[in-house]
Each structure stands twice: as C-alpha cells, then as structure tokens.
Amino acid sequence: xxxxxxxxxxxxxxxxxxxxxxxxxxxxxxxxxxxxxxxxxxxxxxxxxxxxxxxxxxxxxxxxxxxxxxxxxxxxxxxxxxxxxxxxxxxxxxxxxxxxxxxxxxxxxxxxxxxxxxxxxxxxxxxxxxxxxxxxxxxxxxxxxxxxxxxxxxxxxxxxxxxxxxxxxxxxxxxxxxxxxxxxxxxxxxxxxxxxxx
Ligand SMILES: [Zn+2]
Numbered sequence: 001x002x003x004x005x006x007x008x009x010x011x012x013x014x015x016x017x018x019x020x021x022x023x024x025x026x027x028x029x030x031x032x033x034x035x036x037x038x039x040x041x042x043x044x045x046x047x048x049x050x051x052x053x054x055x056x057x058x059x060x061x062x063x064x065x066x067x068x069x070x071x072x073x074x075x076x077x078x079x080x081x082x083x084x085x086x087x088x089x090x091x092x093x094x095x096x097x098x099x100x101x102x103x104x105x106x107x108x109x110x111x112x113x114x115x116x117x118x119x120x121x122x123x124x125x126x127x128x129x130x131x132x133x134x135x136x137x138x139x140x141x142x143x144x145x146x147x148x149x150x151x152x153x154x155x156x157x158x159x160x161x162x163x164x165x166x167x168x169x170x171x172x173x174x175x176x177x178x179x180x181x182x183x184x185x186x187x188x189x190x191x192x193x194x195x196x197x198x
Pocket of ligand 1: 072
C-alpha cells in the first residue's frame with residue numbers, strides 16, 4: 001500500500017476505497033479525487049490508481065466531455081510511466097531479466113512489467129494462461145510471426161513450478177521466460193523474445 005499512498009500524497013490526490021461493481025475498478029472525480037475498488041489486489045489497485053491519475057493529469061473528460069478511446073490509450077501509456085518511471089525502468093529493461101525487474105518494481109504486476117519491458121526494449125511478448133495463449137504482441141513497427149519460434153517453444157517447455165525461470169540464446173534471438181502461479185488457479189507463462197544486440 002506504500003506505493004499507492006506515496007503517489008496520492010505526491011500528486012495531492014484524495015484517495016477513497018469503495019466496494020465497486022464487477023466491471024468498474026476505479027474512477028476519478030474532478031476535485032483530484034480517485035476512488036478505487038477495495039476488493040482489488042494491491043498490484044491492480046496501483047495500476048487502476050495510475051490509470052485514473054493519468055486521466056486527471058491530462059484533463060480527460062473535462063468539464064463534461066466524453067472520455068474517448070484515444071484518451072484511454074493515452075491514460076494507458078502514462079499509467080505505465082507513472083507506475084514504472086522511464087528514467088529508471090528504461091535502463092533497467094535493457095539490463096535486467098524479468099524476474100529482476102519484478103523484484104525491483106513490486107508495485108506492478110508481471111503483465112504490466114512485461115508489457116512495459118517490450119515498450120522500452122522492443123521484443124515479442126507472449127503469455128499463456130493454463131496453456132492457452134492469451135497474449136502475443138510487440139510494439140510497432142516490430143514484425144513477428146504468429147507462430148512461436150523454435151527457441152520460444154524450447155524455453156516454454158522447460159518452464160514449470162520447479163523451474164520457474166529460463167533463458168536461452170540463439171543465433172540472432174534470445175528468449176527469456178517465467179512460470180508464475182500466484183495461487184489464483186492460473187498457471188501463467190510469460191515469454192519475451194528479442195534480438196541479442198541493442
Ligand atoms: Zn480510463
């Protein structure tokens with residue numbers, strides 16, 4: 001909770017926790033007030049807070065205007081920067097493995113760390129939840145095949161609860177992966193492939 005309280009203080013935000021309905025995780029009010037669903041995990045609270053803070057900082061929906069899809073994209077990008085400050089996260093993304101990033105930035109979820117990691121250091125991010133592929137993405141203009149590269153397959157196959165991290169280098173590709181089971185009934189595998197040279 002420290003991250004959340006520090007951020008609220010630093011940005012002069014009044015923070016409220018409420019039990020919200022299923023689809024609403026949080027919202028912001030014009031008078032620098034942000035309301036967060038109290039049933040969220042701490043990582044999700046942090047993300048939701050940063051997303052709503054981004055809307056406030058950018059003046060979205062003021063005074064009574066609509067919040068557009070463009071606003072949502074802008075809030076999403078700025079939320080990443082509020083949660084994972086680029087001045088430290090950018091160099092770290094080039095030097096550290098995913099597990100090291102997660103240790104250094106415990107305020108963010110694995111998914112947000114992985115998504116932000118490929119934004120700062122272009123790579124192809126793939127996520128499997130219970131063996132079902134739920135994400136395969138890369139920042140533009142990086143092109144990538146929809147099918148996994150053999151090296152990605154190889155790393156994926158070594159990952160399990162007993163061997164939760166793996167890293168392999170190929171000729172012009174490196175792949176790292178993590179296996180995550182946070183006890184919510186989902187076994188998640190995250191793979192990032194990128195070219196070896198910077
Ligand atoms: Zn939003």
